[in-house]
Amino acid sequence: MxxxxxxxxxxxxxxxxxxxxxxxxxxxxxxxxxxxxxxxxxxxxxxxxxxxxxxxxxHPKILAAMVEQARRLTLTSRAFHNDQLAWFYEEIAALTGSHKVLPMNSGAEAVESAIKSVRKWGYEVKGVPDGQAEIIVCADNFHGRTLGIVGFSTDPETRTHFGPFAPGFRIIRFGDAAALEEAITQNTVAFLVEPIQGEAGVIIPPAGYFTKVRELCTANNVMLVLDEIQTGLGRTGKLLAEQHEGIEADVTLLGKALSGGFYPVSAVLSNNDVLGTLRPGQHGSTFGGNPLACAVARASMRVLVEExxxxxxxxxxxxxxxxxxxxxxxxxxxxxxxxxxxAVELHPEAGRAxxxxxxxxxxxxxxxxxxxxxxxxxxxxxxxxxxxxxxxxxxxxxxxxxxx
The missing domain is CATH 3.90.1150.10 (Aspartate Aminotransferase, domain 1)
Structure with a gap:
């Protein structure tokens, strides 16, 4: 050096x-x-x-879109409309088949937004008693680093000396549909899961797992929330990893590649019931849905498909x-x-990766x-x-x- x-x-x-x-x-x-x-x-x-x-x-086309928009307008906050947000909604909905879109900034922010939204749906639509909503998650999950998220992590390094943590989460084994079926109660509002556990070491569930998960969630009126922040937007050879088993999530979380690496952009994609419960003043973000982010995301999605x-x-x-x-x-x-x-997993005796x-x-x-x-x-x-x-x-x- x-x-x-x-x-x-x-x-x-x-x-x-x-x-x-x-x-x-x-x-x-x-x-x-x-x-x-x-x-x-x-x-x-x-x-x-x-x-x-x-x-x-x-990527030159994403760069060009960012520079062009940066010359025109970068931030308005959601106190006003901007001329990029509607186009972003149209294009991401058409690409993913979504009905409602909530734009945010980071992946962790998208996860937190989804947690808030499915709880609200549980109380106002499903009829779960106030304060009793439960979300099922998987052991060895990684959904971000915020306080709410690390509270349901099973990694001691992310949890130690950061508590106390919020209640309302049940942890089961990843890839075990029977464990999910056993964990569901009348107060379960959602199952939050990665299609492939990335930070855990690219752990792929057994074939048919998500088909069974989709059946269980539908049968029990539980929202299936897929965290596709790492797996989405082409990473696994499909637009979304859910497509490998031909299922559709109720809520899909995107981030990371949604900006092509230029600017923090994330999104919660949902059906009408979940995001439809949000009213003005109940959730938001100063930078979420800003014109620069929307212009960058539009170009990032476009080159994925066109190229x-x-x-x-x-x-x-x-x-x-x-x-x-x-x-x-x-x-x-x-x-x-x-x-x-x-991923290449080494034998322990081979030493640290x-x-x-x-x-x-x-x-x-x-x-x-x-x-x-x-x-x-x-x-x-x-x-x-x-x-x-x-x-x-x-x-x-x-x-x-x-x-x-």
């Missing part, structure tokens, strides 16, 4: 809260699937900012997954994935460890076959490397 890189890291360590443990690289530029550090080294981005840059870094990124994710994801499974290394416990949402990520950095690949022994691999959806093969070659040599 040169002195400038050391200065960057030292300043962060001195002045910043130590709530992250990033890989030791200082990035300064990005284009497509590639990023460059301050020393001019190029890396294949295999994290995509946790799926926020599905469309690739600095065939979703179909490319399916093709290249299958190629990547097959290539990872072909690696013969004693370090590998399991390879799993759907589309370009992939982080050291493999650090070796990959030296080979020109940026990936990130999760849950000690898992390497997440999630490049932008614009990756090519040649780039997949280039990455596989370097991943294979890293996973077969002797660290003893």
């Amino acid at each position: 040169n002195s400038s890189v050391i200065d960057f890291l030292a300043t962060e360590a001195r002045l910043g809260a130590h709530n992250y443990e990033p890989i030791g690289v200082v990035l300064s530029r990005g284009e497509g699937v590639w990023v460059w550090d301050t020393e001019g080294n190029r890396y294949l981005d295999c994290l995509s900012a946790y799926s926020a840059v599905n469309q690739g870094h600095c 065939g990124m979703i179909e490319n994710a399916a093709r290249q994801g299958a190629r990547f997954l097959e290539g990872l499974k072909d690696i013969r290394a004693n370090t590998i416990r399991e390879v799993r994935g759907r589309g370009l949402m992939l 982080r050291r493999y990520c650090e070796v990959l950095q030296g080979k020109g690949i940026l990936a990130k460890d999760t849950h000690e022994h898992t390497i997440r691999i999630a490049p932008p959806l614009v990756i090519t076959s040649d780039e997949v093969d280039w990455a596989l070659e370097r991943i294979a040599t890293t996973l077969t490397q002797d660290f003893s």
Whole structure:
């Protein structure tokens, strides 16, 4: 590392809260699937900012939309209408088949908004006694970092010394439809779940799980809330991960790639019953639905479809997954994935996944460890076959490397 890189890291360590443990690289530029550090080294981005840059870094059409809108009008608050919001509603509803849209900023804000909305629906439509609404969630979930959300996390690191927490949540095993059926009561208003558990290590439920979940929620008048903040907008090779089992959620949460990496944008998508209970003054956000966010989101959705990124994710994801499974290394416990949402889980005796990520950095690949022994691999959806093969070659040599 040169002195400038050391200065960057030292300043962060001195002045910043130590709530992250990033890989030791200082990035300064990005284009497509590639990023460059301050020393001019190029890396294949295999994290995509946790799926926020599905469309690739600095996509020129999204950039153009952002610059054009920034010259005209950036923020009005929802005290007034703006000329981008209605178009955003029309386009995201047409793309996803939704009936109502609530625009917010971050993914966690979308989750909190959904929790408030389904509780309100439960009291005013389903008839749950006031203060008794229950939401079922899954163990090893990740829905964000706000106080309300970490209260129903099962990860001790996110919970310890942050309580007391709000009641009203029941935790069950992920991928177990029988556990859901047993947990539902007359006061259950929603089941909040990720189609694939991303932060837990790309955990994919058994085939047929969500078909059964949909049946149970319908039969018991429970809102199925799918957190598609990481899985949505093409990441798994479909527009939404729910499409792999041909179901429809009652409430869908989108974020991250909804802005193509340019600006915080999220959305709660719902049927009329849930979001239809909200009245003026009962929920809001200063920046939610602002014209700059809407213009960026419109361009981000448009390029996903027009440039065939979703179909490319399916093709290249299958190629990547097959290539990872072909690696013969004693370090590998399991390879799993759907589309370009992939993971390599290592045997515990192979050591922490982080050291493999650090070796990959030296080979020109940026990936990130999760849950000690898992390497997440999630490049932008614009990756090519040649780039997949280039990455596989370097991943294979890293996973077969002797660290003893």
